Amino acid sequence: MGQSNGLENSALGYYYEYMILGALNSKVRHEQTHEVLNYCSQFAWFLKNGEKQKVSDKDFRAFHSAFEDKFDLSINYEGRRRTLIEANIFLLTDEEIGFRYPYSYFFFLGRFLSRNLEDQEIVGFIGECCKNLHVRELGNAMLFLAHHSTDGTVVFDALKKSIDSRFSTVKPLAFNHDTAKLDDYVENLPALVFSKENELAVRNNVQIHNEGVEVGLDGILVSKDFSDDDEAQRIVLDLLAEINGLIRGVEILGSALKANFGSIDSKTKQSLIDTLFQGGLRALRSFVEIFAATPEGVMAELIEALQMGDNGSGSKAIREKAIKVKIFQVVGRLSFWFIHRVGSSVGSRSMSPAIDRYIKTNDTVANRLVAMAGKLETPDPITLAELRELNGRVLKSAFAQSVLRWIVYSRIHMYRTAEREKQQICEELGIRIELQHAIDFKTKATKRIS
Incomplete structure (x- = not known):
């Protein structure tokens, strides 16, 4: 079952x-x-x-x-x-x-x-x-x-207590100095290309990837390939169980909040939104810090593995740079998954006034990224001024800007977006729009999201 x-x-x-x-x-x-x-x-x-x-x-x-x-x-x-x-x-x-x-x-x-x-x-x-x-x-x-x-009180209290208790000693990720190590992994943001011709295929890939993260978490947690005697594996499993449980709690509480938005008073609603946002950002910080502090020994092993795969081509510095860019991309993509899950859990037209009020009182880059992910869960037009303001705030953080780009990139694939709006958004965020023609056939197969 x-x-x-x-x-x-x-x-x-x-x-x-x-x-x-x-x-x-x-x-x-x-x-x-x-x-x-x-x-x-x-x-x-x-x-x-x-x-x-x-x-x-x-x-x-x-x-x-x-x-x-x-x-x-x-x-x-x-x-x-x-x-x-x-x-x-x-x-x-x-x-x-x-x-x-x-x-x-x-x-x-x-x-x-x-x-x-x-x-x-x-x-x-x-x-x-x-x-x-x-x-x-x-x-x-x-x-x-x-x-x-x-009796919403019983359910809300139980779920709120569950979320608040997880990673309770961890500060929520703020997307400022706490992502500085990841910012240093890249000199420039990796290219992100919106392909009009492959729009449906990319949309399916986005859905498959998002579902795959959750299925992967579940698969690891029920896997029988782990030994109870391996302490390192047990620590990883416990961490993933906590993350999965927290995200699951966020989704359930968010859904209950949306379903009962008209009967929950403002004070309670703001408290529950805070639990959702801060709980998700605590879990994200626990995850990000694992990769941000890649031990030198592990980095050396990765460089050696890349050298073997490339038959020794490229200097050590080039191989290390390639590895750091790949780590940056993977962590950024998974961080988008966290932000998206929290934002979509509570994002809706009916909850928008309460979330706007919460953001005015708790105006941080991290909270705005979550709120933006929630807003873009609806097919309503994207407010360019709001997007431009947030993009301006993350310009000095490559990692935060990468997550914002993924939020918007996912949105314009998942919902029909007016051509003019799409062009303005992509121009603002530095997402290249590419319309392929038959003349591009030989390069078409090599194009990918990077």
């Missing part, structure tokens, strides 16, 4: 709810719907407690009987089972029954949790989820709890 990459945003909870209710409406009388929803919710908790994805007919009959007793009901067993199977809510395989889709399980589990928040066992489970948001199953449970919950 829980390996579906589709469970990324609690706004999708409404889509799943629409599909589930639509499937039930053709099979269940309207006045019976709430009881069937409760039945499925209780079954989700039954599976969770048994740590199973499906159960035997005997166990399902036991659940059915317990449900009847608990709610003083009389329900035809065969009829109920057939109804839920025909509605594609349940699936029968090899004489065992469970939910057909992972999203159905998490939808009903979240529903169960939201209706039992006074139960200490549930409170304990929510605490476990918030401590281990990097575990996909627990993160998804919180995602749908946030969707169903009518």
Whole structure:
């Protein structure tokens, strides 16, 4: 359960709810719907407690009987089972029954949790989820709890506490002197080219890369190739688990905040935005500092490896420069992923006034980069004056400027952008626009994002 990459945003909870209710409406009388929803919710908790994805007919009959007793009901067993199977809510395989889709399980589990928040066992489970948001199953449970919950205080407080507790002794990355070492890795910003002819291909590559980072994190965390006896590997795994858990918490809290923007008072909203922004920037600093302080021994090994790959061509200084540029590019690209995830978690038209207010009070380059990433998540026209102001503030930091360029580069690929607007943006940020013609055919295959 829980390996579906589709469970990324609690706004999708409404889509799943629409599909589930639509499937039930053709099979269940309207006045019976709430009881069937409760039945499925209780079954989700039954599976969770048994740590199973499906159960035997005997166990399902036991659940059915317990449900009847608990709610003083009389329900035809065969009829109920057939109804839920025909509605594609349940699936029968090899004489065992469970939910057909992972999203159905998490939808009903979240529903169960939201209706039992006074139960200490549930409170304990929510605490476990918030401590281990990097575990996909627990993160998804919180995602749908946030969707169903009518008591926002409980969910918001739990998620805020989880985010605030991670990297609590680390200062948020500010994109000033704390990225100076990375700034020194390059003399000039590596070229970034917008190719009109390959626009769709690049858009797909951007999506694949962003999804690949998360899948890669999950893959490392569940990998069996790591030894429990290797202390260095364990430290890396713990760091990645903390980063993944924090980002997951940011996304869930941001989604819940967007879904309830009209009922959260200003003071609470500002506090939650601060938790989202600063939490993401703390995680980013922990990540960036690993690469910014590349030990001399590691650099020497990389130079030697590059020498072997190039058959010894180029001086040591040239090879070291090439390695530093590559590190700069990789770290910049992954830093964009961090900034983008935090910004998109809370970025929306409805949240824009609250974020603008937060930025006025907390006007730093880092916060503005996050806010810009959030604003550019909508198809609204890019405010050139605002972009120009931010670009002016990052001109002295190659690393910060690189991240800003990636934010905008991603945006103009993901959303239709007017030609005039695109030209102005690319000119401001130094992104070259290239329209290839047939005469360029022989060089076309060699072009890439650098």
